[in-house]
Amino acid sequence: MKSNRGLRLTLAQRERITGMVFALPFVIGFIAFFLRPILQSLIFGFNELEVLTGGYNLTGVGFQNFRKAVLEHPEFNRVLFETCLRVVSDVPLVLMFSFFMASLLNQKFRGRLFARTLFFLPVILASGAIASMEQSDYMTAVLQTTSSSGISGGFLGAAALRSFIGSMKLPEQFLTYIVAAVDRIPHVIRASGIQILIFLAGLQSIPPSLYEASTIEGATGWESFWRITFPIMSPLILTNIVYTIVDSFTAADNELLTLIRETAFGGMGFGVSSAMSWIYFAAVSLILLAMAGSTSRWVIYYE
Amino acid sequence: MSRRALRGLVQGRPNAPELRVHGRPRAREIAVKTQRTIWSLVRAGLIVGVGFIIIYPLLVKIASSIMSPEDLFDSVVKWIPRRPTLQNYVMAFTSMNYPRALLNSVTLVTVVSVLQLASCTLVGYSLARYEYPGRRLISALAIFTLVVPPQLVLIPTYLNFRFFDLFGLIPGGGINLLGTYWPFVLTASTASGLRNGLFIFSMRQFFRNMPRQLQEAAYVDGASPFRTFVSVMLPNAGPALITVFLFSFVWQWNDVFYTSIFTGGKAVELMPYALESITRYAREMYIERYGMVPAGQQLSLFRNAGALMYIAPVLILYAFLQRHFVEGIERTGLVG
Structure with missing residues (x-):
């Protein structure tokens, strides 16, 4: 009886791990190509962005961008x-x-x-x-x-x-x-x-x-x-x-x-x-x- | 109530002769028949009318793609050209560099939609069939990706692929992936391409309705979870797979937004760019050939021919797969 229960638990565990592995592509994709860009875009909204040759540069401007968009x-x-x-x-x-x-x-x-x-x-x-x-x-x-x-x-x-x-x-x-x-x-x-x-x-x-x-x-x-x-x-x-x-x-x-x-x-x-x-x-x-x-x-x- | 009337009732014909109480039977029958005829006429009218509005842009394109320049200035010709010509197609074909663009686009879009299909099916299956912490959250996030306007992530996505550093894992400011096919492959294989949340959701709903016994039987026979998925679940998912593939292909084919970000404005020979470049190249070619600047209308004829050639592959695909379309939608999650 005891060994039986142990077996069932491993099956459940195995299922759990398989499920997570199958869902992994989306989790990676969501973090890398979705969550990160969204957060960055929020940051960009409060910054002045300058594209340089080796990367980009941010300067904080507060609500300046929002004011420009709405008022100017x-x-x-x-x-x-x-x-x-x-x-x-x-x-x-x-x-x-x-x-x-x-x-x-x-x-x-x-x-x-x-x-x-x-x-x-x-x-x-x-x-x-x-x-x-x-x-x-x-x-x-x-x-x-x-x-x-x-x-x-x-x-x-x-x-x-x-x-x-x-x-x-x-x-x-x-x-x-x-x-x-x-x-x-x-x-x-x-x-x-x-x-x-x-x-x-x-x-x-x-x-x-x-x-x-x-x-x-x-x-x-x-x-x-x-x-x-x-x-x-x-x-x-x-x-x-x-x-x-x-x-x-x-x-x-x-x-x-x-x-x-x-x-x-x-x-x-x-x-x-x-x-x-x-x-x-x-x-x-x-x-x-x-x-x-x-x-x-x-x-x-x-x- | 007679037997006949009862039978009529059971078979869903409440108008069986003995049941008619009001009015003379004959007159009532005629009234019902006229009503039906009128309704089917109205219905036919509506369907033809709406259908016309739907294919109207297509008709405009077809009509003007076979017009010769003389027809343009012929006041009699409005729709049907008098002197139909294939010259516009030839012009569009050469200035689009059609075979090249077609090959590139078909390859890219096929690879992308197969990858999307694979990853979304896997994720959808996992969400439908396995119990693990965070499953509900992942389902919600998949829906959430649909609601966010793509413009929100436009600039960061552009910059991330311009200076691709894998969260700082690649030193030296990152690599420029724009202009290569890597951005397409990366997003497609991680189920985060164009409207992939919808595909994940559809596949999840579909697999949810599959009998659980199927999975258990496979386990009893000693199949691993992955084996179960590939050789038991997938063969039964035909209609859903076709639907998702068709949507994925069509949307990817028509997409300009992501394509223009991922190629970074570089002249990769793909269909959307080929279509855009018609105006420029056809103009040059025209000047070269006839020694004069083509009129705007003339270029428009080329563009319409080009547009038809652009959508032709998708139309052909749709013609082949449309039978599975409604069936697939019915069985996938699009229905609540």
Whole structure:
């Protein structure tokens, strides 16, 4: 009996050691290529950084860099505000759209496989190199402005829409948001690839027997959506909120990230750039916490 | 209630004839049918519309990549070129030095994504299957890496690889690793490459759902933990591995951010740089060949052809692997 217990203990120990060995790559990588750079970047934020031939030199300047970023940089505040606003306004749009599209793609119809392949294409094409090229591309711009239906920049003709909604006597802010939202339809669609995928996988994991049972009990489609689909999907909604925020503030066409990069390599220097990215990180963390916090309250875990 | 109605109920057809109480059966059937037809029409419209917006940029590129210069100034031509030409592709091909850039990029990205796949699978497996102190912390840290904007670590990463000293282990101010493939290899093999937290998380969720008996059976048969992992767990992880590999490959292929840090702005012949250099080289080549400066529109045609050639490998890979995509996602952790 005693020897048996001793054997079991060694097995547990062996398992523990194996587990740690398997996880070792990440621990090393995290410390060397993640934790260290983060701490350094915080230090850089409070220093003036000078790159020399054999290394680099730091001079402490206190909060100077942060002050420069916020008070002296001509663009930073505006771009920061716009970027954050865009992140916040994108989240509901992307979520609603991807949820809707996922339930559409979850139905049975001819050509479903093709439609799915097409819808995940943005995941493949959301390319840094292509996106940055597109911003300055002549043909894209020409075709977008001259084509009569005008996909981007004038989807459905924003002016016509504005006058149509304007005739409904709605508050001005609401109107601006709607027009802006319609303008961003192509962007929203292209930013929803992964979210559709996640929702779709979630929808497929709901056992059909639940719906059958509720139909027999006399539930309407509306009721079974709110009583079955929505609660089961609620953890995924939280996942997607987090994903959308993270994705949109690290996107390749993000204006602020370009600004930070330009500041580092050609503007006010590494110190100010570090300070900027910390301010940005703080702002985004706040948004993330606020959104995830307010959502997680009505997320239902059914396990 | 008749037997038939009951059977209809059991088979999930509550509209079986005897169950209809309201309205005349026939009229109701027609109403349901029309409703269905209308819905499928609306659905088709929505899918076609959204699908169009998705492939619109691709269509623009294809259309303009085969346009000849005359078509550019032809007022009739907007979308479909009248005199299609492959000249743009030839121009882009030569000015990108395509075969060279393609070979370099494919090699680099394949090596990087295989390394990432290996390391993330190992770490994910460890987090899912073993009990040891600090396991929860490591899982949390893996998620944390996703939330931090890459710009935060931009400069330190740049400097660390510029003066790579392994925490002071290498004397003399460190070695310059920028411009070599070492930064890619080092980050990929330590599961700290591009969005690797997501891969670790996915693999962890996947292995969590594997039956524990599988592992125990292997132990009883005398397999070591590593052997168990390689010959019992991995062969069953196909869809998850494909999904992670595809994501890893695609993101790495499209990445400009890390690539530009790791190469330190040096002219390593990789696809993103090749694409950027089209404008410059094509301009020179054009001047050389035709003796005049090309118009901006002209260069744009070359660039669109180049962009298509840039994404072609990924599109081909996606076409081959997309069937496994949804299946893999379903079984990996992306679903809560």
